[in-house]
Amino acid sequence: MSQTPDSAVRTYIGQHRAAFLxxxxxxxxxxxxxxxxxxxxxxxxxxxxxAAKLTETGFPTxxxxxxxGAPAVFAEWPAGDPEAPxxxxxxxxxxxxxxxxxxxDSEPFEPVxxxxxxxxxxxxxxxxxxxxxxxxxxxxxxxxxxxxPAVNLKLLIExxxxxxxxxxxxxxxxxxxxxxxxxxxxSDTGMWSEDTPxxxxxxxxxxxxxxxxxxxxxxxxxGAFGGAVPNPATVAARLVAALHDEHARVAIPGxxxxxxxxxxxxxxxxxxxxxxxxxxxxxxxxxxxxxEAGHTTLERIWARPTAEVNGIGGGYQGPGSKTIIPSSxxxxxxxxxxAGQDPEHIEKIVRAWAAERIPAGIRAEITFLPxxxxxLTPLDHPGLQSLARxxxxxxxxxxxxxxxxxxxxxxxxQDVLAAPVLFLGISVPSxxxxxxxxxxxxDLLLKGVETSAYLWSDLAENWRHAP
Amino acid sequence: MSQTPDSAVRTYIGQHRAAFLxxxxxxxxxxxxxxxxxxxxxxxxxxxxxAAKLTETGFPTxxxxxxxGAPAVFAEWPAGDPEAPxxxxxxxxxxxxxxxxxxxDSEPFEPVxxxxxxxxxxxxxxxxxxxxxxxxxxxxxxxxxxxxPAVNLKLLIExxxxxxxxxxxxxxxxxxxxxxxxxxxxSDTGMWSEDTPxxxxxxxxxxxxxxxxxxxxxxxxxGAFGGAVPNPATVAARLVAALHDEHARVAIPGxxxxxxxxxxxxxxxxxxxxxxxxxxxxxxxxxxxxxEAGHTTLERIWARPTAEVNGIGGGYQGPGSKTIIPSSxxxxxxxxxxAGQDPEHIEKIVRAWAAERIPAGIRAEITFLPxxxxxLTPLDHPGLQSLARxxxxxxxxxxxxxxxxxxxxxxxxQDVLAAPVLFLGISVPSxxxxxxxxxxxxDLLLKGVETSAYLWSDLAENWRHAP
Numbered sequence: 001m002s003q004t005p006d007s008a009v010r011t012y013i014g015q016h017r018a019a020f021l022x023x024x025x026x027x028x029x030x031x032x033x034x035x036x037x038x039x040x041x042x043x044x045x046x047x048x049x050x051a052a053k054l055t056e057t058g059f060p061t062x063x064x065x066x067x068x069g070a071p072a073v074f075a076e077w078p079a080g081d082p083e084a085p086x087x088x089x090x091x092x093x094x095x096x097x098x099x100x101x102x103x104x105d106s107e108p109f110e111p112v113x114x115x116x117x118x119x120x121x122x123x124x125x126x127x128x129x130x131x132x133x134x135x136x137x138x139x140x141x142x143x144x145x146x147x148x149p150a151v152n153l154k155l156l157i158e159x160x161x162x163x164x165x166x167x168x169x170x171x172x173x174x175x176x177x178x179x180x181x182x183x184x185x186x187s188d189t190g191m192w193s194e195d196t197p198x199x200x201x202x203x204x205x206x207x208x209x210x211x212x213x214x215x216x217x218x219x220x221x222x223g224a225f226g227g228a229v230p231n232p233a234t235v236a237a238r239l240v241a242a243l244h245d246e247h248a249r250v251a252i253p254g255x256x257x258x259x260x261x262x263x264x265x266x267x268x269x270x271x272x273x274x275x276x277x278x279x280x281x282x283x284x285x286x287x288x289x290x291x292e293a294g295h296t297t298l299e300r301i302w303a304r305p306t307a308e309v310n311g312i313g314g315g316y317q318g319p320g321s322k323t324i325i326p327s328s329x330x331x332x333x334x335x336x337x338x339a340g341q342d343p344e345h346i347e348k349i350v351r352a353w354a355a356e357r358i359p360a361g362i363r364a365e366i367t368f369l370p371x372x373x374x375x376l377t378p379l380d381h382p383g384l385q386s387l388a389r390x391x392x393x394x395x396x397x398x399x400x401x402x403x404x405x406x407x408x409x410x411x412x413x414q415d416v417l418a419a420p421v422l423f424l425g426i427s428v429p430s431x432x433x434x435x436x437x438x439x440x441x442x443d444l445l446l447k448g449v450e451t452s453a454y455l456w457s458d459l460a461e462n463w464r465h466a467p
Numbered sequence: 468m469s470q471t472p473d474s475a476v477r478t479y480i481g482q483h484r485a486a487f488l489x490x491x492x493x494x495x496x497x498x499x500x501x502x503x504x505x506x507x508x509x510x511x512x513x514x515x516x517x518a519a520k521l522t523e524t525g526f527p528t529x530x531x532x533x534x535x536g537a538p539a540v541f542a543e544w545p546a547g548d549p550e551a552p553x554x555x556x557x558x559x560x561x562x563x564x565x566x567x568x569x570x571x572d573s574e575p576f577e578p579v580x581x582x583x584x585x586x587x588x589x590x591x592x593x594x595x596x597x598x599x600x601x602x603x604x605x606x607x608x609x610x611x612x613x614x615x616p617a618v619n620l621k622l623l624i625e626x627x628x629x630x631x632x633x634x635x636x637x638x639x640x641x642x643x644x645x646x647x648x649x650x651x652x653x654s655d656t657g658m659w660s661e662d663t664p665x666x667x668x669x670x671x672x673x674x675x676x677x678x679x680x681x682x683x684x685x686x687x688x689x690g691a692f693g694g695a696v697p698n699p700a701t702v703a704a705r706l707v708a709a710l711h712d713e714h715a716r717v718a719i720p721g722x723x724x725x726x727x728x729x730x731x732x733x734x735x736x737x738x739x740x741x742x743x744x745x746x747x748x749x750x751x752x753x754x755x756x757x758x759e760a761g762h763t764t765l766e767r768i769w770a771r772p773t774a775e776v777n778g779i780g781g782g783y784q785g786p787g788s789k790t791i792i793p794s795s796x797x798x799x800x801x802x803x804x805x806a807g808q809d810p811e812h813i814e815k816i817v818r819a820w821a822a823e824r825i826p827a828g829i830r831a832e833i834t835f836l837p838x839x840x841x842x843l844t845p846l847d848h849p850g851l852q853s854l855a856r857x858x859x860x861x862x863x864x865x866x867x868x869x870x871x872x873x874x875x876x877x878x879x880x881q882d883v884l885a886a887p888v889l890f891l892g893i894s895v896p897s898x899x900x901x902x903x904x905x906x907x908x909x910d911l912l913l914k915g916v917e918t919s920a921y922l923w924s925d926l927a928e929n930w931r932h933a934p
Contacts, residue, residue: 237708
């Protein structure tokens with residue numbers, strides 16, 4: 001998958017590296033913390049700064065888009081070629097909260113470079129990874145002699161990702177026509193490691209529900225009544241226990257209906273990843289692996305759907321004891337979904353499965369939250385091939401494939417725009433997302449620039465848009 | 468079981484009824500709330516008041532016994548007959564908290580009589596039921612012309628029952644020689660109803676444990692790790708689900724070992740009780756009965772052991788969702804035990820059963836609280852026969868038998884003193900124990916006096932102590 005790098009691209013990046021890093025540092029100094037209301041002006045300032053910078057970069061269109069929450073930034077640079085594919089780059093300009101007292105070695109909003117790493121809140125998540133596209137497109141133009149990118153290039157950089165993207169789907173639906181694209185490039189993810197550059201090919205979806213089980217109208221005495229009336233905490237526990245069979249497969253009838261099974265080639269490629277169970281367990285803060293029979297750990301977290309209890313509660317949880325049958329019990333369940341699984345179908349079968357397990361005398365209230373669909377791009381998709389080739393040229397080596405077990409707003413873009421999602425991220429697990437001393441490796445950041453510079457040409461050459 | 472009442476007893480009670488009620492009212496005015504530290508002087512005043520009143524009643528010995536908490540009262544009146552059996556009456560002089568604002572129609576510590584009911588905190592639980600023994604023993608002496616009771620009569624009236632009797636067992640152990648008795652009479656319980664006077668023949672025991680299940684060292688992301696590591700909340704739920712089999716029998720191996728099964732006669736007698744499932748369910752604030760197959764509701768709460776989850780907790784229980792695998796989960800389990808079950812055995816088999824169900828990667832901490840043993844007096848026990856006859860004379864009708872599903876400090880007396888426990892209580896379910904407007908039915912209170920007056924003679928006649 002490795003391709004020849006382009007010396008013109010590298011030369012251009014070398015010449016503009018210092019200014020690029022200065023600009024990024026300026027952006028990182030804006031504490032655009034979307035979760036903290038007193039930082040709302042900073043989030044707006046961050047959006048304005050980015051829109052101005054994209055205009056300066058050459059985008060003919062760069063707009064701040066309002067939402068009921070924090071503003072997003074949209075930019076567009078047409079290729080001027082009717083057959084050129086259209087790509088939409090997704091990222092976010094808001095960041096997680098951070099204060100020096102959290103354990104930072106330097107001020108989180110005062111970027112510093114130590115040992116070729118840029119330390120700042122947002123360095124990796126996600127300002128650094130959004131920003132490499134600005135120098136990337138300039139390098140692309142410089143190396144190809146073009147005045148416009150080889151693809152119709154659009155950017156949508158939201159301002160509420162760290163707050164759960166509450167208005168993102170509505171924003172995408174509202175502007176679906178302007179956002180229309182043949183592919184979405186998400187630059188808000190990472191790679192396996194510095195030594196193992198990878199392209200992520202999909203994320204799991206997420207269906208979440210809360211089940212409240214109502215028993216007696218009040219807590220009742222377990223001596224006076226125990227053994228003769230249903231206990232809602234017991235019913236809650238039995239639901240959880242019934243989620244899986246003895247092979248740790250989800251036992252809800254119809255749960256696996258229509259799922260896209262992991263192909264042999266992808267399975268083989270994953271098996272070649274330098275996976276070390278001991279270090280993975282350390283990362284998971286866990287003491288044993290456990291999961292669906294017949295699958296490796298990577299398969300379990302990337303390619304298999306799950307049913308997890310995220311919360312359970314009922315009755316007395318304080319010190320000592322209280323001899324009651326609780327009045328109610330609560331379950332928070334979530335289901336990670338893989339390609340082929342439909343959240344509406346999951347809701348339907350979970351409701352039916354639960355209803356069958358609620359005994360007389362217990363009333364269940366089941367509420368599903370808005371779901372996130374899975375997304376998956378097949379290995380042979382031309383856009384994915386282009387991305388892997390572009391990364392291969394930047395990294396001068398083979399590019400491997402991963403998936404993500406998590407779920408994200410990328411799925412909204414996939415759904416609304418009916419476009420495949422490709423993940424171009426250069427962050428590594430040690431970058432400390434959401435943690436103190438977040439950083440980005442400068443060498444990797446520049447590989448991101450370089451990948452971006454190669455990608456648009458490769459896409460335009462290999463994936464023509466049917467006009 | 469009905470016997471002829473004694474007109475001398477009734478005459479004596481009629482003559483002293485007013486003074487008896489005045490005295491009781493004086494005691495009820497002392498707010499001896501053991502759970503509230505600022506009422507500690509009142510609890511002591513209540514003990515002092517009772518000891519003085521017992522001396523006035525004629526008890527040669529009446530002492531206030533100190534504990535590390537609130538004081539108890541001990542009194543003794545020897546029969547002067549070496550073959551006379553010794554009985555120990557148990558009750559408590561502390562009360563539940565109460566304020567007018569809780570919904571009382573009158574001041575809780577200012578007793579009033581309305582419609583032949585005495586309203587006050589402690590009227591039924593337990594001052595009224597302790598106090599009927601004072602007039603009872605006087606009526607017994609007056610009717611029999613004796614100067615000392617026909618039995619060696621001892622009273623132990625504790626001051627911390629409403630606070631969980633934390634020092635009671637130690638107190639009993641400390642004074643075991645002075646408390647030695649052939650039978651314990653517990654006057655801190657009730658009857659089926661005003662129309663159906665009953666004697667309780669036993670209480671269930673109680674073993675309680677807390678199980679903490681430790682999984683990951685911190686909450687971890689259910690997307691990144693879900694499906695590949697054990698979830699402690701799932702393990703907790705599976706333990707609860709494994710407590711019972713499909714017949715709602717406790718599925719812990721050995722749980723039913725050695726239990727005293729309900730006899731045919733007692734089962735038939737229970738079946739004759741005017742049990743109405745609809746009103747029982749209202750009392751249970753519940754919407755369906757459910758329990759061990761092959762047993763009625765009364766059998767389930769009185770004669771069968773249980774396993775209940777009193778509390779369960781783990782992970783996120785707030786509004787909305789949090790996509791985590793929780794670091795730990797908590798279970799509060801309790802087991803109601805019936806005669807023949809040994810709490811130490813229960814602890815052993817629960818620990819073994821749980822250990823088998825803890826998967827790799829999960830660490831369980833299991834803590835058992837001090838247990839309460841079950842107590843049960845067989846229907847043909849001579850003391851129980853005497854009690855039923857004495858009640859039958861007072862109520863002029865048949866006395867039926869019940870048990871209590873609850874567990875109480877009576878079991879400590881049974882264990883330490885190696886004496887059977889008999890329950891003489893005249894309270895009815897509508898008396899509002901622990902609730903606003905607690906009351907005692909004056910007619911029933913005087914039936915308690917009368918029963919007490921008949922009981923000592925009957926016991927002495929029918930159950931000689933082997934000297």
